[in-house]
Amino acid sequence: MYKHILLASDGSENAVRAAKEAVKLASYDKESIIDVIYVIDYEKSKTDVLHANSSEAIDVERRKKNSKVIQFLQEENANFKTTILRGKPGPEIVRYANDQEVDIIVIGSRGLNTLQEMVLGSVSHKVMKRAHCPALIVK
Amino acid sequence: MxxxxxxxxxxxxxxxxxxxxxxxxxxxxxxxxxxxxxxxxxxxxxxxxxxxxxxxxxxxxxxxxxxxxxxxxxxxxxxxxxxxxxxxxxxxxxxxxxxxxxxxxxxxxxxxxxxxxxxxxxxxxxxxxxxxxxxxxxxxxxxxxxxxxxxxxxxxxxxxxxxxxxxxxxxxxxxxxxxxxxxxxxxxxxxxxxxxxxxxxxxxxxxxxxxxxxxxxxxxxxxxxxxxxxxxxxxxxxxxxxxxxxxxxxxxxxxxxxxxxxxxxxxxxxxxxxxxxxxxxxxxxxxxxxxxxxxxxxxxxxxxxxxxxxxxxxxxxxxxxxxxxxxxxxxDWSSFKYLMKAPRTDALVMLATVVIVVYTHDLSKGVLAGVLLSAIFFVIKISTVKISNKGNRYSIHGQLFFASIDGFVNYFKKADIQSEKIQIDFSGSRIWDDSGVGAVLKVVELLKTKGIQVELIELDTSSKKIMDKLNGVLSSH
Incomplete structure (x- = not known):
């Protein structure tokens, strides 16, 4: 079954829903590991630096943002690790998935409407199109 | 590197x-x-x-x-x-x-x-x-x-x-x-x-x-x-x-x-x-x-x-x-959210910096004013001592030093204490200098004249050290 499960997380409720599915997938194989990917968006660097007193404070803020997903995985006793990437979320997730040859990507969908998707771009859609492995998009 | x-x-x-x-x-x-x-x-x-x-x-x-x-x-x-x-x-x-x-x-x-x-x-x-x-x-x-x-x-x-x-x-x-x-x-x-x-x-x-x-x-x-x-x-x-x-x-x-x-x-x-x-x-x-x-x-x-x-x-x-x-x-477009959510003094410092720069066309003046203003706010904040009272226990919250002692002393001057023995709890406080020690001693003596006995509790190590040092000097008179 899936040994290396990539869980793309932005820390939101959607990501927690995706985490639930990732745990289900992981339950089929004792050796499987959930790799929680959190991408630090280039676009947010300036704001984060401006609003934090130090790089340590930024780090704490980001950990807090991802804490719901981590907490859930801990409660479920899942075998997981976290990886922090930097860049544009969509392409970074795809690059990591292809480089590491993960077995499956699990990602939450923000549920944008057509207009929002045109303006903001759908990360999950991009990931699904460009990754070389199966992707599970969780609504 | x-x-x-x-x-x-x-x-x-x-x-x-x-x-x-x-x-x-x-x-x-x-x-x-x-x-x-x-x-x-x-x-x-x-x-x-x-x-x-x-x-x-x-x-x-x-x-x-x-x-x-x-x-x-x-x-x-x-x-x-x-x-x-x-x-x-x-x-x-x-x-x-x-x-x-x-x-x-x-x-x-x-x-x-x-x-x-x-x-x-x-x-x-x-x-x-x-x-x-x-x-x-x-x-x-x-x-x-x-x-x-x-x-x-x-x-x-x-x-x-x-x-x-x-x-x-x-x-x-x-x-x-x-x-x-x-x-x-x-x-x-x-x-x-x-x-x-x-x-x-x-x-x-x-x-x-x-x-x-x-x-x-x-x-x-x-x-x-x-x-x-x-x-x-x-x-x-x-x-x-x-x-x-x-x-x-x-x-x-x-x-x-x-x-x-x-x-x-x-x-x-x-x-x-x-x-x-x-x-x-x-x-x-x-x-x-x-x-x-x-x-x-x-x-x-x-x-x-x-x-x-x-x-x-x-x-x-x-x-x-x-x-x-x-x-x-x-x-910084998140500034609007910041204005709503940040502490009032921080929001004021941010606005003051912007207004002064736009008015003077000089970024350095705005920065200087902003730094000074936030320094003043910081001093005001740190020199505010709050005291809460529960039964015979009076808890001090804040730093005791030369700029903050007035509030501390005045509280006990005005306080209407009925019991003959009270405790002053320093777990939320620290004594920084001679003025702080002096203020504590003043309060102890003040209450003594009113017939109230004071016990100082929960002093942290450094406050105790400075108290003992000065107490030694004072009691040797």
Whole structure:
């Protein structure tokens, strides 16, 4: 079954829903590991630096943002690790998935409407199109 | 910290490409900031070339882009207006010397004391000033001017959706300049505001009397520019650190800025500093090493030599459109949320910084006022002592030192205590100095005269130490 499960997380409720599915997938194989990917968006660097007193404070803020997903995985006793990437979320997730040859990507969908998707771009859609492995998009 | 070879040559291909992208994006800004400062576009272009090349060797943050900037240009306006270019060059050299000294004195540590409320105010004020500086170039000139500014803005915000390799400002410039030339519409061009010379910058000593009088004129400007330049530079380096997940040498960067400005002044350039927007573009385009900054400078010079004739034909409305985008990108849009959510004093400091800068047109004054104001708020906050009472226990919350003891003593002067024995709980407090000890003893004695016995509890180790030390001195009388 899936040994290396990539869980793309932005820390939101959607990501927690995706985490639930990732745990289900992981339950089929004792050796499987959930790799929680959190991408630090280039676009947010300036704001984060401006609003934090130090790089340590930024780090704490980001950990807090991802804490719901981590907490859930801990409660479920899942075998997981976290990886922090930097860049544009969509392409970074795809690059990591292809480089590491993960077995499956699990990602939450923000549920944008057509207009929002045109303006903001759908990360999950991009990931699904460009990754070389199966992707599970969780609504 | 990587070694020098890694800092230069570990990312060659991406560094060269991103350097080229940055050079293209630098041209309109270098020209626009020259116009803001009131000097020839050549001054800003030379500046950007020299600073970028020098800082690629001398800087402490590989991958960061430094050049002619809006923050610095805004500071030098009155100097250029009243005394001319040569005084600006002299002031630039002095700015470099001051920054070099600051860097040697480890200025980065001092910069940590600038609170983020002030930094947010700084970028917002900068954005507002860059925007208002554009108004005279498009308000009330002609209908076509408005049309061109509008089209430029539309292109700038829609093109990146479809074309990712070439920077949108460049496409907008090329497309709209050709349209303007071929359609023959009457628009002001960069050439109307100055000349472009297709030559390399040359070394010369600014033509000013090297006297005490000159120093008096340029020193205030140099000092402001040194501070503002380092402030924006250190902010930018933090952003680049964060984007790349690496660390950098902040004091080394300060020294490098000094060296770069010092040299620039001798080549007819104006003082500059690190640029947030360009550095972000560089990192996003894959630039990581010193090579990217170096290539940005070199390629910029190459473009001036090759394309100088065309640059003067760029219509001003296109440049204005690009600068409006720059100001929108500079503004911290999460400030509105910050105003609602941040502590009231922080919000006030941020607003005060913006208002003072916009009113005085001087970023250094706003920063200074912001730092002072937040220092005052900090002192007020730290010198406030609160006391809560539960039964016979009086709990002290806050620091006891010379500035805070009045509130503490007054509370017990006025307090209506019925019992004969009370406890004062210091678990939420600390005694810092003689005044603090004196205040505690005063309260103990005061209550004794009223027939109330006081027990001091939960003193932390250092408070106990200072109490014991002074108690010994006092009781030996």
């Amino acid at each position: 990587q070694n020098l070879k890694q800092q230069w040559f570990s990312n060659i291909r991406a560094d060269i490409l991103s350097g080229i992208v940055v050079a293209l994006a630098l041209i309109p800004e270098a020209i626009a900031f020259s116009i803001i400062a009131g000097v020839d576009p050549m001054v800003g272009l030379y500046t950007s070339f020299i600073i970028a090349v020098v800082i690629s060797f001398a800087g402490g943050r590989p991958g960061m882009i430094s050049a002619a900037t809006g923050a610095m240009a805004l500071l030098m306006v009155p100097l250029v207006k009243d005394y001319g270019l040569d005084y600006l060059l002299a002031a630039t050299i002095l700015t470099g010397i001051i920054q070099l000294i600051f860097g040697i004195c480890k200025v980065a540590k001092v910069m940590k004391f600038v609170p983020n409320a002030v930094m947010i105010g700084f970028v917002n004020a900068l954005a507002i000033l860059i925007f208002t500086a554009q108004l005279e170039h498009f308000i009330g000139i002609s209908t076509m001017t408005y049309v061109f500014v509008g089209i430029t803005l539309i292109l700038l915000y829609t093109l990146p959706r479809f074309i990712k390799v070439i920077p949108a400002p460049l496409i907008a410039i090329v497309a709209l300049t050709s349209i303007a030339i071929f359609s023959g519409v009457n628009l002001k061009t960069v050439g109307d505001l100055g000349t472009i010379t297709q030559t390399f910058p040359s070394f010369f000593i600014p033509d000013v009397p090297w006297s005490f009088e000159t120093l008096q004129i340029i020193l205030p400007y140099s000092l402001s520019m040194a501070i503002v330049g380092l402030l924006e530079t250190l902010l930018t380096s933090q952003i680049v650190d964060d984007m790349t997940g690496t660390e950098s040498n902040k004091n080394g960067e300060a020294r490098g800025q000094g060296i770069a400005n010092f040299i620039t002044g001798f080549f007819g350039g104006m003082a500059g500093c690190a640029m947030i927007g360009q550095s972000v573009i560089n990192v996003k385009s894959g630039g990581r090493g010193r090579l990217s900054t170096f290539i940005a400078g070199i390629f910029l010079m190459f473009l001036i030599i090759v394309l100088g004739d065309l640059v003067v034909q760029i219509p001003m409305p296109v440049l204005v459109g690009i600068m409006i985008m720059v100001s929108i990108g500079t503004f």
